[in-house]
Amino acid sequence: LFLSSMAHQHTPFDPDVGLNALQNYILSPNNYFILKQHANPDGSKYAELVLQKPLDREEHPSLSLKVIAVDGGNPQRSGTVNINVSVLDANDNAPVFNQSIYRAVVVENAPKGTYITTVNATDADIGTNGEVIFSFAKIRGFTVDIFSIDENTGVISVAGLIDYEKEKKYELRLEARDRGGLTGTSKVIIDISDVNDNFPVINIMSFSNTVSEDAPIGTTIAVVNVKDADSEKNGQINCAIDKTLPFKIQSS
Template sequence: MAEGSFVGNIAKDLGLEVSRLVTGKARIVTKGSRQYVDLNRDKGTLVVKERIDRKELCNQTTPCSFSFEVIIENPIQLYRITVEVRDINDNAPSFQRDSVNLEISKSAVSGARFSLDSAEDRDVGGNSIQSYTLKPVNNFTLELHSLTDGEKYVEMILQNPLDKERQEEFTLLLIANDGGDPQKSGTLHIHVIVIDANDNAPVCSQSVYKADIKENSPIGTFITNVSAADADSGSYGKVSYSIAHVSREANGLFQMNAETGEITMSAQLDYEKEKNYQLNVKARDHGGLTNTCKVVIEIFDENDNSPTIQLMSFSNTIAENSPPGTTVAVINVEDADAGKNGVVHCSINPDMPFKIESSMTDYYSLVTDGILDRESISEYNVTINVSVDWTPILFSNKTVTVKVTDVNDNPRPLTAVSMRHF
């Protein structure tokens, strides 16, 4: 949607008068560096601030949404707003390379299978890849497989044996089609070379390999080893390994030894960015026959992020006759780690007429917890501490100064007056 497009009427949705948004200086607070929408206080509406790319925001996650808070002052009120971003078909399917060479033995029998590169489409749902087409279909048919996690891969099945003497090589066209309107597609040229006999294809020892690794593991850390056997002898029985298809998220993170099938880490991992990866590994003999297996890599979270404190709203002065429970500040506390590593504890220094209350997830309120007396103490330095209990213990703190203002609560004392009677 274009900049300035209407997103929603939050004044109506929250049951607020527009005048309350104006007098309370309502404003949007975002946790990240991007603010996708603006608040029009005079109308109580949200509008698009900048063009939103759903793929950049959520990748393949659906439904896709972003959240932010709206704070209103005098008195302080806090609301959380969630906006869903719907996908449009603005990406065509694409292959990671334009063409591939495929060597097939002349003795390959009908029913022999050959795995092909899968296309990728950054759109989701009905706008993502829906079908594949192979042209021409003289010798091969196409079969599309769907895995339990929703991933798809393509195999080409030989229908009629190839005749090397009649035609040594030819080209096929693999077309990936999405379900958008209008439909978009991507193509891959398959250059088939007919070679001498290779009777057996490699067979992976497992169809699915599972491995796990800590996010702070050093580069070069061993992950798992893929192995395949080939019943042929000589060069036709020698198997080499490669990562056949890798997502943009996993690209460059893992390295495979073509001879041993060993997979190692080649770049730093971050659990907060991606929690697991799936690799399609191709085992190929020197006769061109292949077998494909899947490697699922789970990333374990480490406590490597310090908690953060952000002061969302703060009144640095407070009247000495304010009742207990008066809100002084609203604080946003977050930790990028997950699970137990992301559980944050919030507290303040003791012996203060204040306390911390949890108002909603990730938010705390600093409120009064006793009687204030400016004549006794006119200023408090309140230190807000946040920490995570798990090793290593990470913490942050922020100190705010609260000044107590005077009210006329001490009557003027009577003074002695000398009286003379006349």
């Protein structure tokens, strides 16, 4: 808080005496300050500007006050002084993300550096009190290494190998910290989309390598198990057997 052009205490000099001398100080209407008037032992008066409620730079970065000193004479004479108060910033606002949750999708196996999404936070303070640094919050002491976040721009990108077959979805906690140490949080949910990067794998469970020539139709010769680690269409399998052979495949 700066008080310029006038000190806390001010005694306009009025050479008159009695009623014609200084009678009163008046402060222009405002929400923050009041004037306390005091009398010196010699009868002269002075006033003190006293803060009544906390200043808020974010609401009012500066205040213009006027103090009027009036005498008791007729005609009444007055003197005016202007007081400009500049409110210095305190770090009283934490950064706030513009979304409480962010969602994004990235394909598996996307190369390092692939853009995923951008998060943003604002801080109502100024200077370093309002400078925001982004990071992923540690989850149970574990840091995320397959995604990275640019601490200045909030850009989230791929930093490691993403395998849909291992993890289909990531939920990461975000932190925005100002230089004064106040933090805001949010989260980002990253859905991984599947790529057809797995071949079907055939496992023979049982197999009879001899079959009687009079075996009835429908006799089971072999049981195979076929798997594809991918999802949906990428994991759907069609089994076929050479049509010229006297065997058919049936799913169970």
